[in-house]
Amino acid sequence: MSLAPVAQPSFDDLGTHLSQVTFCVVDLETTGGGKDSCITEIGAVKVRGGEILGEFQTLVRPEVPIPPMIQVLTGITNQMVASAPRLDDALPRFATFSAGCVMVAHNAPFDIGFLRRGHELLSLPWPRPHVVDTVAVARQVMPAEEVRNCKLSTLAAHFGATTIPNHRALSDARATVDVLHALLERVGNLGVHTLEDLSEMTARVSPDRRAKRGWAKAAPEAPGVYWFVHDGLDADQRPRTEVLYVGKSTHLRRRVRSYFSAAEKRSRIHEMVRVATGVQFLECATSLEAEVRELRMIASHSPRYNRRSKNQHRQIWLKLTREAFPRLSAVRRVTDESATHWGPFTSMDAAQEAAMVLQEAFRLRQCTTRLSARTPSADCALREMGRCSAPCLLGDGVAAHAVAVEEVQRAWDSDARGVLRSARERLTKLVAAERYEEAGVLTSRLQHFHATSVRHHRVRSIAACRQLVAAAPVAGGWDIHVIRHGRLAAASFARTPMVQAVAAEAVASAATVVAPPGGMPACTHEEAERVAAWLETPGVRLLDTDGEWSWPVNAGLPADRLAGELLGDAAPALVSDLEFGAAHGQSVHVV
Known part of the structure; x- marks a missing residue:
């Protein structure tokens, strides 16, 4: 690790050197500047490294008469173009001449705009060439006290061009070549040596x-x-x-x-x-x-100009409290009793949304009152609404609440289907009543719950493994990683015949990683997720495992099973209805 000095990079480092670029310097004459105007002449010079490689010139018979003022300006009359080739003949020939070149023009938007429009008119593919505008370059490097303006005639006279521009395409193109070379000499003194530098x-x-x-x-x-x-x-x-x-x-x-x-x-x-x-x-x-x-x-x-990943340690978890009648609580730290925690979430709002999904699915109590297992307490409106089993009354609700706690724990540990199925009836009714916005809110909550379930288990699964050694094919060989308790402990690259030997060296030199308490990864969750994502990419081969890398099959369902669990047999019809609602301006997310 060393501080890079300020030094002039080589041409190979920074792009295509200007001496190696083939420029096609083009100029057009037209019937005017309007969108209905037509090309009357094309002139171009192909040049590389200061050497002229070829020239192109043709008159073009326009579809409209040339206005008298334009005839006086250019010297091109209607009689001159009467026997000239039409655009469908002239433009393809010019496209062949300029193929693969960097296009150069003085006031390039005008000339290149006409060429692009001609391609569209003839249904020819536009090659999207790199374009250099000598006007733009001149405005960057020519001081106002040196030239009064950046017109072609002014610059040609200032640089002593061998051709005087006279509003004829080939003459103007030749003059532009001289102007281009003079400008490139100027920018070279400013450290601009490549085509990429010139574009900048x-x-x-x-x-x-x-x-x-x-x-x-x-x-x-x-x-x-x-x-x-x-x-x-x-x-x-x-x-x-x-x-x-x-x-x-x-x-x-x-x-x-x-x-x-x-x-x-x-x-x-x-x-x-x-x-x-x-x-x-x-x-x-x-x-x-x-x-x-x-x-x-x-x-x-915590660099001040980075935005992402700056708060990797700021995470929220849902916790089942340890009391007579457990409830859900959002906390910022996981204790050793990790089985009672689920997450993580990136914000308190996301955690509260997930808590709401679980509370509605299993009628888990939502109040924060400290309840006694021996003395009954007053119930609240949620019992009357059928949204709580009311363990506070110490009646049948005690057993019902215990079952709800078990269901929440099961949803966290192994099976998310109960949460999804619990919303099926409500979602069906909302869609049938065309209450698409409410259906969208519900499906969004369930999607977030499902995504958190996947994140929770995929991270816990690699955190439980004392060591995973894996390899993935890349160009020229294999990437090899040693992962311990979810943390990347070593990384190497190996040529194909040396994979096993390099993997053994990586294991021997890998960092020592102590298993953290509570089944958490020995790194941030974001790092563990990046590692898990790499392990799950196609082509990864496990070379050695010390531990069990697995998670419950029903904890993270594929998309088709997810829709089936949520919508049941009516899934295709309900999805169609949801899409109809979305198409008509409703806020809705389809699972």
């Missing part, structure tokens, strides 16, 4: 951002983690390095380079790059290792 300049990427693109040179062409830093002084005037932003990539050099280009649009990242004094890198053996290290660095440094 015309896209008005600020000079201070462009000046820092040399930082990308030190980045490897491999997966890894990068972080932008700011070197400054703390309150006591001591040197301090602040981590501003952490990211990961499968190709570090390309990703870091993008921060200094027009591809980066986020305003806060523009500010971050402006503040940064350097960028550091850590090459990783695999993409998963890069993901995990990014999460750990964000959790450790």
